[in-house]
Amino acid sequence: LRGKHGISFEAIARAAYDEGRGHLATTLLNHEPRAGKQVPLLLNMEEDEIALNKAIESGDTDLVFFVLLELKKKLPLATFLRTISDKPVASALVESSFRVSDRELLKDLYYQDDRPIEGSNLLLGEAMQQTQVQAVVDKLKLAGRLLTDAKDSTGQFHTKALTEAAQLLKMQEAFDKDITDGSGSYVGLSVNETMFRLIQSGYSKRAAKVQGDFRVPEKTWWWIRLRALTAARLWG
Amino acid sequence: MAPNIDKEAEHLRNKARKELLGLLEGVRGKKNLVIGRDLTGLLSLFVQFPTLKEYGVDKVFELENGNTDSSQRNVVYLVHGEKASLVQSVAEQIKKLQRNGSVEHEISVCWVPRRTLVSNRILEDEGILGDVNVSELPIYFLPLEDDMLSMEMDEAFNDLYLRHDPSPLYLASKALMQIQQRHGLFPRILGKGDNARQLANLLLRGRRELDADDAATQYTSMPSTSIEQLIIIDRDVDFATVLLTQLTYEGLIDELVGIKHNRAEVDSAVIGAAPLQRSQTGSSSTSPPPAIRQGLKRRIQLDSSDSLYEQLRSSNFALIGPHLNKIARRLESDYEGRHTARGINELRDFVNKLPGFQQEHQSLAIHTNLADDLSKHTRSETFNRELEVQQNIAAGTDPIYQHDTIEELIARDTPLSTILRLLCLESTIAGGLRPKDLESFRRQILHAYGFQHLLTLDKLQTMGLLQPRSSSSALLLPVGGAGAPSEKGTKTNYGYLRKELKLIIDEYNEQDPEDIAYVYSGYAPLSIRIVQCILQKQYLQTLHKSPLPLTPSSTGWAGFEDILKSARGPTFNIAQKPADEKAARAKAALAGTGNWKTLFFMFVGGITFTEIAALRFIGRKLAESGQRKKIVICTTGIISGRSIMEGVIEKSNLGSRLVAA
Numbered sequence: 001l002r003g004k005h006g007i008s009f010e011a012i013a014r015a016a017y018d019e020g021r022g023h024l025a026t027t028l029l030n031h032e033p034r035a036g037k038q039v040p041l042l043l044n045m046e047e048d049e050i051a052l053n054k055a056i057e058s059g060d061t062d063l064v065f066f067v068l069l070e071l072k073k074k075l076p077l078a079t080f081l082r083t084i085s086d087k088p089v090a091s092a093l094v095e096s097s098f099r100v101s102d103r104e105l106l107k108d109l110y111y112q113d114d115r116p117i118e119g120s121n122l123l124l125g126e127a128m129q130q131t132q133v134q135a136v137v138d139k140l141k142l143a144g145r146l147l148t149d150a151k152d153s154t155g156q157f158h159t160k161a162l163t164e165a166a167q168l169l170k171m172q173e174a175f176d177k178d179i180t181d182g183s184g185s186y187v188g189l190s191v192n193e194t195m196f197r198l199i200q201s202g203y204s205k206r207a208a209k210v211q212g213d214f215r216v217p218e219k220t221w222w223w224i225r226l227r228a229l230t231a232a233r234l235w236g
Numbered sequence: 237m238a239p240n241i242d243k244e245a246e247h248l249r250n251k252a253r254k255e256l257l258g259l260l261e262g263v264r265g266k267k268n269l270v271i272g273r274d275l276t277g278l279l280s281l282f283v284q285f286p287t288l289k290e291y292g293v294d295k296v297f298e299l300e301n302g303n304t305d306s307s308q309r310n311v312v313y314l315v316h317g318e319k320a321s322l323v324q325s326v327a328e329q330i331k332k333l334q335r336n337g338s339v340e341h342e343i344s345v346c347w348v349p350r351r352t353l354v355s356n357r358i359l360e361d362e363g364i365l366g367d368v369n370v371s372e373l374p375i376y377f378l379p380l381e382d383d384m385l386s387m388e389m390d391e392a393f394n395d396l397y398l399r400h401d402p403s404p405l406y407l408a409s410k411a412l413m414q415i416q417q418r419h420g421l422f423p424r425i426l427g428k429g430d431n432a433r434q435l436a437n438l439l440l441r442g443r444r445e446l447d448a449d450d451a452a453t454q455y456t457s458m459p460s461t462s463i464e465q466l467i468i469i470d471r472d473v474d475f476a477t478v479l480l481t482q483l484t485y486e487g488l489i490d491e492l493v494g495i496k497h498n499r500a501e502v503d504s505a506v507i508g509a510a511p512l513q514r515s516q517t518g519s520s521s522t523s524p525p526p527a528i529r530q531g532l533k534r535r536i537q538l539d540s541s542d543s544l545y546e547q548l549r550s551s552n553f554a555l556i557g558p559h560l561n562k563i564a565r566r567l568e569s570d571y572e573g574r575h576t577a578r579g580i581n582e583l584r585d586f587v588n589k590l591p592g593f594q595q596e597h598q599s600l601a602i603h604t605n606l607a608d609d610l611s612k613h614t615r616s617e618t619f620n621r622e623l624e625v626q627q628n629i630a631a632g633t634d635p636i637y638q639h640d641t642i643e644e645l646i647a648r649d650t651p652l653s654t655i656l657r658l659l660c661l662e663s664t665i666a667g668g669l670r671p672k673d674l675e676s677f678r679r680q681i682l683h684a685y686g687f688q689h690l691l692t693l694d695k696l697q698t699m700g701l702l703q704p705r706s707s708s709s710a711l712l713l714p715v716g717g718a719g720a721p722s723e724k725g726t727k728t729n730y731g732y733l734r735k736e737l738k739l740i741i742d743e744y745n746e747q748d749p750e751d752i753a754y755v756y757s758g759y760a761p762l763s764i765r766i767v768q769c770i771l772q773k774q775y776l777q778t779l780h781k782s783p784l785p786l787t788p789s790s791t792g793w794a795g796f797e798d799i800l801k802s803a804r805g806p807t808f809n810i811a812q813k814p815a816d817e818k819a820a821r822a823k824a825a826l827a828g829t830g831n832w833k834t835l836f837f838m839f840v841g842g843i844t845f846t847e848i849a850a851l852r853f854i855g856r857k858l859a860e861s862g863q864r865k866k867i868v869i870c871t872t873g874i875i876s877g878r879s880i881m882e883g884v885i886e887k888s889n890l891g892s893r894l895v896a897a
Contacts, residue, residue: 059438061403062318066353089402096399100321121691128688128888131895140890157675158690165687165890172891188891191683192649214683223647 017045026050039063043070049083056089065093077105081112117158120146124162133173133187140166164214168194171210179203191216192224199228241419241462241834244868245379252282252375259371260291260312263344267310270297270329272322275314275348277497278388281378304329310342314373317347318403323355327362334367344369349376349407376411377870380498381540383855384848385870387411388497392872394883396431396841397472397699404872405431408840409438412466412870415836416443420460421812422836426792428766429470429805431840436468436810443812458814464833464865467770469763471841471875473728473804475701477761478844479661479877480626484755485556486538486549487845488610490876495538495845504534507605536602544599550849552746552754553614556607563600567593618650625658630759631740632731635662639673643680652685653881656692660701665730668703668710691886699884700727713802728762729802736799737765738779752850764850766803767837769796771854832864842875 016024026047039058042051048071055063068090072080084090091109098105103122110119120143127139144162147155172186172194179186183201186194191214198207211221256279260267269288271279276298288296297304299315299322311333313326326345333341347355351372359365377385389395392404412435416422421443425436471478482491493500540546544563548556570593574586613619622645625638642658659677663669669677678693696702703710712729734740739760741753752768753760768776773795777784786795792809793800800807837851848869855867 059402059406059409059434059441061401061406062350062352062354065320066357069354069357088400092400092402096395096401097320101324117694121694124688124690128890129893131893133894136890136894153671153675157678161682161687161690164682168687169890185891187894188686188889190686190889192647192685216683217643217680219643220647220680220684223644227648 013041017041036060036063039067043067048074052083052087052090056087061089061093064090065097068094077108078112081109085109085113116146116150117155120144120158120162133169137166137169140169167213171213175206192220195221195224196228196231199225200232202232241460242382242866244415244418245382245385247418248377248385249282249379252373252378253287255373255375256283256314257287257291259344259346259373260288260293262371263292263310263312263342263369265310266292266294266308267312268295268297268304268308269293270299270304270311270313270315272315272348273298273300274316274390277499278375278378280499281380281388281497299325299329302329304333306333306336306339306341309339310344313343313345314348315345317350317352317355317372318407320354320358323352323358327358327364330364330368331362334364342369343367344371346371346373348373349410350374376407376414380874383852383866383868385411385868386874387872389873390879391883393471393842393875393880398695398884402431402434405435405438405840408435408838408872409442412439412836412838413442413446416460417446419463420458421814422463422466423459423812424465424792425468425810425812426465426770426808427468427470428800428803428807429468429473429840431470431472431805432468432838433806433808435838435840436808440810440812458816458819459812462831462834464835466836466838467767468838468840469766470805471763471839472700473766474762476630476661476664476728476730477756477763477847478842478875478880479657479664479701480630480756480759481623481657482755482844482846482876483553483757484549484846484849485551485553485607486849487755487876488553488614489538489606490845490874491878492610492613494878495874498537498539499535500538501533501535502606502609504532506609507534507536507602536606542599544596544603548603549845550755550852552749552757553607553610554746554757557611560600560604560607563596564604567596567600618645618648618654621645622650622654622658626661627758629658629662629665630756632665632734635666636670636673638662642677646677646680646684649684652681652689652692652885653878655681656696656702656881656885657877660696663702663710664727666705667712667727667729668705668707671704671706674702674704686889688886688889692884695884713804715802726804728804730762732802733762733765733799736780736802737762737769737776739765749853752853755846755849755853761844761847761850762803763839764847764854766800767851768854769793769800771835771858775857832866834866834868837867837869839869839871842873843869843871844876845874848874 013024013026026042026045036058039051039055042054048067052064052067052071055067058064068084071083075083084094091113094109095106103126107119107122110116110122123139123143123146127136127143130136130139140162144159144166147159147162150156150159168191169187172189175186175194175198179201181201183197186197189197191210195207195210195216198204198210210216260269276296285296293312294308295305299313302325304311313330315322315326317323330343330345333343345359345368347370349372351370356365356370359368359370376387378388380386387404387407389404389407395401395404412422416439422439425439427433427436482488486495489495489500493502538545538549547563548559551559570589574583576582621641625641628638629635638658642655645658646655659669668674681689681693693702700709709726712727712731715729715732730739737760739753739762741751741758741760744751744754744758746754751760752764755761765776770791770793773784773786773790776796777786784795793807797807839847851867851869855865858865858867
């Protein structure tokens with residue numbers, strides 16, 4: 001039959017499957033060039049892995065994602081994650097699509113794939129959604145805890161940054177309590193912005209403490225002072 | 237009679253309009269239209285709001301606003317069907333409409349560009365698949381100009397390089413298949429880069445699928461006689477070009493103001509308020525009244541329908557001032573012409589020309605003001621320091637010498653995107669930053685702009701734009717592909733290609749440029765140099781010091797194979813053979829050989845305005861040298877360093893959602 005024009009292997013395969021000859025049907029389907037016709041039948045025949053592979057081969061991401069949705073519904077989570085973990089296209093689609101709708105699934109995925117930094121970043125993202133300072137700090141701590149085993153330099157850099165972020169928030173919260181001159185809240189500003197605001201409002205000592213605590217380089221410090229003082233003089 | 241390839245842009249525009257209007261006609265009576273945000277601007281490329289009104293559209297809503305009301309019984313959704321999250325929100329809104337509405341709504345959903353299995357499944361799971369009319373609007377390429385087709389997919393860059401989601405490739409293959417179905421197979425497909433190769437594979441596969449479907453037309457079994465070849469370039473072969481600040485007029489507008497779907501929104505303080513009420517645009521009924529909007533921004537159209545802009549757009553920005561001046565003088569003398577007009581006939585001629593003058597006058601006023609505003613930026617100290625760093629890195633000086641300047645720019649609170657572009661440029665060209673330097677910059681960035689940018693920096697690392705030199709994925713390809721195979725670099729080796737393809741042109745004539753390097757004031761985009769390896773072999777030979785293995789009849793990549801091994805990804809050249817050799821030969825003989833042939837370029841992952849200008853420049857040079865060739869540029873979307881950074885930079889911060897205690 002090979003080489004004949006316009007033959008639908010899908011139709012033949014479907015017939016074979018209906019006759020109960022599953023293996024023959026799968027073999028026949030290999031000759032079907034139209035993935036759109038191939039994949040749904042394979043799914044019907046419970047040939048999950050083959051269906052997923054064929055969908056990926058076709059390059060049609062709709063088809064891939066369709067198979068993924070079916071599999072996710074059908075399989076236990078761990079099996080599902082294992083199925084996709086060695087298929088970059090499939091994991092990429094799962095990651096990009098579930099970022100909005102199912103973050104818990106992503107956390108499991110990163111955990112299983114041993115990607116602590118991605119997992120930690122998810123929590124950092126959640127930290128930004130919190131409405132109370134304490135809740136933000138808690139999320140940051142959780143994010144940091146995921147990285148405790150990470151020995152590489154990136155992991156260590158992240159751990160340090162997360163600690164600093166929490167430390168800065170605490171400081172800013174204190175500034176908000178002490179300083180009530182109407183210059184606005186400090187919480188959420190960056191380190192440099194915090195120093196800038198403090199100097200501009202005349203709290204140079206506090207600013208110097210921030211510089212010390214976060215080991216801000218001298219050169220940066222002087223540029224910030226210069227900008228802040230100029231700004232303060234301009235507006236009063 | 238084969239369809240005319242030169243009219244492809246017009247054909248696509250008409251087809252899109254006809255299909256959309258046909259769809260609206262199918263829904264009887266008045267209706268409200270709900271559009272996905274990414275489609276609103278896009279519609280304006282082929283249909284105007286008044287036309288929609290004629291077809292019974294009462295109000296237009298944006299899907300993301302979620303404020304669709306029940307004022308009309310008919311509601312039509314027009315949304316991208318490829319993204320599950322969008323589909324989900326459509327489903328939720330439909331359910332909401334069904335619940336609260338006092339009226340029973342007649343709901344239609346139209347997926348762009350196609351109805352997907354996933355969208356079916358989601359609607360089914362929500363239990364509404366049976367209650368809605370589902371259709372599709374197959375828009376793939378949209379014409380921005382007659383020689384410029386874009387898929388206008390804003391997310392394509394992030395999909396491909398950040399999330400490694402190949403959806404844009406599949407849609408691109410569909411788009412190109414449509415062209416093949418009308419005009420015949422691309423006789424030759426050349427390309428460079430991994431995604432380019434993928435796309436070529438999808439095109440070959442698409443042809444097989446069509447064969448199986450019996451949907452093959454006479455064209456898909458036959459190479460085209462009006463198309464010469466398709467050249468596919470993957471963006472990740474050359475990231476550096478996008479990171480540099482574009483220095484053509486159009487490029488600079490895109491960098492500083494932003495151009496979307498041929499439009500820019502400019503402060504009306506800069507160019508003056510709009511003269512009278514201009515024609516309403518597609519999405520306007522959701523916007524505040526025009527009076528308020530005009531106070532802030534004014535939308536200007538930037539395309540070749542404005543002849544003045546057409547002359548200016550591709551010029552290096554340095555020439556815009558003199559150019560505008562010249563036009564102003566000419567216009568003045570044209571006006572003066574009225575004094576010499578004596579006879580009735582001459583006077584009538586003059587009056588007839590007057591509207592043209594006035595239009596040109598208005599356009600001149602806009603561009604003079606705009607150029608003036610842009611030059612405020614280009615004269616600023618930070619802009620010039622930024623440019624200096626860029627030029628030094630591009631020219632190949634040791635980037636370590638630029639670090640002081642970059643640190644100073646951070647301390648002075650220069651916008652984060654500027655800093656990231658400089659660092660990414662260094663990483664791209666030098667094969668990563670020294671780990672110590674990178675860590676120091678990362679710290680400075682977090683301190684200066686906020687800890688949320690841990691996410692931003694990680695994204696850039698995932699994309700391979702900002703990496704430590706130690707990372708295996710940051711390694712450069714060995715010179716000329718000659719190195720031992722154990723040395724596995726993957727990144728484009730700019731150092732080597734800079735010399736071999738002469739990326740830096742020190743002396744060039746600004747007034748009448750001879751090389752594409754004019755678009756970056758001395759740097760020739762690598763991506764376009766690669767195209768020149770196919771089209772302008774002789775010219776590149778003159779730039780190259782030693783003779784290359786070239787014969788006058790060399791085609792494809794011949795002569796440049798070894799050099800291009802140092803650019804990322806595979807280089808390929810595929811010929812598409814006809815199913816029936818004899819018939820093809822007869823047809824080719826019939827079509828003759830002297831005809832103009834069209835060259836298609838496909839930029840996967842986006843193209844910049846500077847590259848477009850450079851390609852048009854090459855197109856002119858080819859025509860001047862007597863080759864009967866035309867170019868058509870295709871892309872997934874138009875990008876710039878600005879748009880890339882906008883897509884990557886984390887917008888919320890650790891305090892953005894806090895409620896005051």
